[in-house]
Amino acid sequence: MRVLFVVFPWRTHLQHMVPLAWALQSAGHEVRVASGPELTDAVTASGLPVVPVGSDEPVIAKVEREQGEMYQKLVEAHGEQNDILVDVCEDREEVLTWERLRWGSRFLAATSRASNDAMVEELVEYCRWWQPDLVLWDWLSHAGAIAATAVGVPHGRMRTELAVEDRARRLFLRMRQEQAPADREDPLGDWLGEWAEKFGAEFSEEMVTGQFTIEQMVGSMRLESQSPHLPLRYVSYNGPSVVPHWARRDPARRRVLATFGLSLAMDPATAASSLQQLQGMLDALADLDIELVMTLPERFQRELERVPDNTRMVEFVPLHAIVPSCSAVIHHGGVPGFLEAIAHGVPQLVIGRAMTDIGERGPRLERSGAGLWIRGDAPEDLDGERVREQLVRLLEEPSFREAAGRLGEELAAQPSPAEVVRDLERIVDRRRS
Known part of the structure; x- marks a missing residue:
């Protein structure tokens, strides 16, 4: 099968994907890694083929610009001395008001736009030509979910950190339903939906969570999730290295x-x-x-x-x-x-x-x-x-x-990358049948 990994151009987010990509390639599958051009050298150094997509502008500059604009809007609405943006790990519902959750969703959408927008069109074009059987995307790299939705192939999200954003989003969506229809904004869903509509598809929550999630975090620490879960053993990859x-x-x-x-x-x-x-x-x-x-x-x-x-x-x-x-x-x-x-x-x-x-x-x-x-x-x-x-x-x-x-x-004791390859093969086979 053909497997496309998608990651926004940030080296540490690439590194956690490399061992599984190696395992797939060793099992005889075709593997490609798509990312912004600034990550090209890091991908090729890993021994994997890279598909550069998007602009050469550094991603950190895009993120700082988008977040700066959003923060200015927050200041205009609530003043310089405000505590609207709270720790994303906060889970006390009495503290997480609709206003807090709404601004948190706006910041997440702004960060996602900055990290992904430049990659989307070339990525969809490549997927329509290469026809991957499976797309695996880093949890901040929603361009992968957009492209998979556009071409109609299975896709999964890869996580290393705890899924605290998922928990916040579930509360956000529940509180959103309690608002007046005119106030039911969904910045992240609207952004993903605009891209899906552009390519003749529709938004679903799977574009946020993936159809399944591959997690490397040790199992006793992970958060519960509504997305199907594939545990993966952590395997070290630090990039090209010399042992002194x-x-x-x-x-x-x-x-x-x-x-x-x-x-x-x-x-x-x-x-x-x-x-x-x-x-x-x-x-x-x-x-x-x-x-x-x-x-x-x-x-x-x-x-x-x-x-x-x-x-x-x-x-x-x-x-x-x-x-x-x-x-x-x-x-x-x-x-x-x-x-x-x-x-x-x-x-x-x-x-x-x-x-x-x-x-x-x-x-x-x-x-x-x-x-x-x-x-x-x-x-x-x-x-x-x-x-x-x-x-x-x-x-x-x-x-x-x-x-x-x-x-x-x-x-x-968690499944090795080679064992997870067999799980992924079964997912694709079920889709084909």
Whole structure:
């Protein structure tokens, strides 16, 4: 069969799709990956064939423009000092008024337009020519759902983070029905419906959720969903990687990895920790008997005032090459670091709210006993002493490693990419018959 993966041009969203794409290709199926041109090099580096679609404008510029325009409308409606936009993980119905949910849906639609619109027309044109049997799309890449709907083929959504947006949308749709007919806007549904109508199709909620969802999150942490669910075991893929010499032997002291993904490099304003907070963390951990490995872009390394003797600064290290040797991992909540730590039974400390689902995933991590979460609602929450206090707990209390090991066993028991390939073959066969 022919399988088309669709992902908006963001590298980490591509990476979680690569192992399943490899498994499909190894099973003899034809695989293509469609994305914006700025992701072409990352796709080809994975060994997969790429179909560039859309414009060359960086996606982050599009998103910032769309969200900025929407935020200006919010300010005009409610003033500069407002709390209309709440944590997307908020699920207390007494707090989530119709006005809050409506503005949340408007922001989600604006982000989706910015991430997807440029890709849609070329993607539909390609699908009409290539005739895929199945479209698999990253959960923020609705262009895949639009194209699959336009050509009438099965499609599924791939998720790594918890589906907190799905829960918010279910409440939004329920409250929408209680509004007067003139007030029943649905920004996300209307946007998807406009594209569907353009290609002679109709909007359905499957364009939001997929006809089924493939999820890599460890099963005991995932949220309930109305979409059929295919669990998938996490398999590491960090892009082209070199294992450095220092990582090819056991560390002399307990090793701790501190990694904060692309957030600081790509958009410092949205990073989980500022450079000043990172300096405070380094200072607070300087006297611990550990080998601290911190990943940080070189230009930010140069801005640090001090690097302690127990710290090794690197720009990048493949997670799967270093996490197994670690006694703890500190990170910003990104799913690769989160699942890599679980896969190897390593306790973890999550810092801040950089990830949209962390308000749900952080507490679930703590309830599992496999790690801790520093919320960072106030700047002082992220000071170095707070990080030190929580890290020492992870290193000294055996219960954290025991709980992390149990989660790792659960994750390893989820179906492998090769097993999920057989599920996908059955889905396509049923559609054909």
